[in-house]
Amino acid sequence: xxxxxxxxxxxxxxxxxxxxxxxxxxxxxxxxxxxxxxxxxxxxxxxxxxxxxxxxxxxxxxxxxxxxxxxxxxxxxxxxxxxxxxxxxxxxxxxxxxxxxxxxxxxxxxxxxxxxxxxxxxxxxxxxxxxxxxxxxxxxxxxxxxxxxxxxxxxxxxxxxxxxxxxxxxxxxxxxxxxxxxxxxxxxxxxxxxxxxxxxxxxxxx
Numbered sequence: 001x002x003x004x005x006x007x008x009x010x011x012x013x014x015x016x017x018x019x020x021x022x023x024x025x026x027x028x029x030x031x032x033x034x035x036x037x038x039x040x041x042x043x044x045x046x047x048x049x050x051x052x053x054x055x056x057x058x059x060x061x062x063x064x065x066x067x068x069x070x071x072x073x074x075x076x077x078x079x080x081x082x083x084x085x086x087x088x089x090x091x092x093x094x095x096x097x098x099x100x101x102x103x104x105x106x107x108x109x110x111x112x113x114x115x116x117x118x119x120x121x122x123x124x125x126x127x128x129x130x131x132x133x134x135x136x137x138x139x140x141x142x143x144x145x146x147x148x149x150x151x152x153x154x155x156x157x158x159x160x161x162x163x164x165x166x167x168x169x170x171x172x173x174x175x176x177x178x179x180x181x182x183x184x185x186x187x188x189x190x191x192x193x194x195x196x197x198x199x200x201x202x203x204x205x206x
Contacts, residue, residue: 003037004029005087009105010095010140011044017140017178018093021195025091025138028203039083043104049076051110059114077111084112089134089206090170092161096141100156109164118168128169135173136202137161138195142182174202 006026010016026038049055057065058074084090094101101109112118120127137158145155158175165173178195180187 001035001037002033002089003039003087004089004091005084006038006040006091006093007105007108008040008042008093009044009102009108010093011102011104012095013044016093016095017181017192018095018138021138021140021176021178021192021199022091022093024196025136025199025203028200032204039087041083043108047104048080048107048111049073050107077114078117080108080111081114081117084118085130087133089136091136091138093138094157094161096139096145096155096157099154100160113164113168126167128167128171130169133170133172134206135165135170136206137173137175138178138199139175140178140181142180144180144183144187144191174206176202 006022008016008019008022010018012019014020029036030038052073054067054069055073055077057067058070059077061070092105094105097103100106115121118128118130120129139157141157143151145151147155162173165171176195176198178192180191182188
């Protein structure tokens with residue numbers, strides 16, 4: 001049975017455009033795939049800890065150098081990685097903050113990108129070891145950053161997400177973008193309508 005892991009990361013709560021789109025996706029997804037198991041996590045309601053010295057010790061030091069603090073720090077990461085690996089598909093609600101992802105979502109990424117768990121280091125260098133997964137990124141932004149334009153050079157969000165998830169092996173990724181939300185009512189409505197249409201298509205056939 002397929003499992004879907006949903007991560008929301010907008011601090012805006014019910015006013016969030018990315019949250020609204022994710023909610024719409026899940027409602028439509030349930031109609032098309034009622035048997036799918038859905039697990040939801042909100043990294044704003046339940047913040048993910050930042051990587052600390054104790055975490056680094058837990059992840060890399062030999063067992064004789066482990067401390068209660070390092071074991072506890074890594075236990076949180078292990079739980080998040082286990083949850084991540086158990087899913088077949090991912091939906092990430094990620095607004096653009098200062099041209100990239102929110103701090104809470106970056107903290108989540110830092111917990112799940114783990115040597116020996118989601119990537120390996122071998123004779124040929126780094127190798128992603130998370131295979132056969134699909135990811136949908138539902139993003140929202142106040143401005144518009146079309147690829148190939150001067151403004152597109154400011155979009156560090158999508159390239160980063162493609163790179164970091166590709167680094168661990170998740171290369172089958174899709175983006176639904178609700179941009180232009182602070183440019184004016186007409187532009188905002190058009191961008192949202194386009195994103196909603198893409199959401200409907202993805203909910204049925206993805």
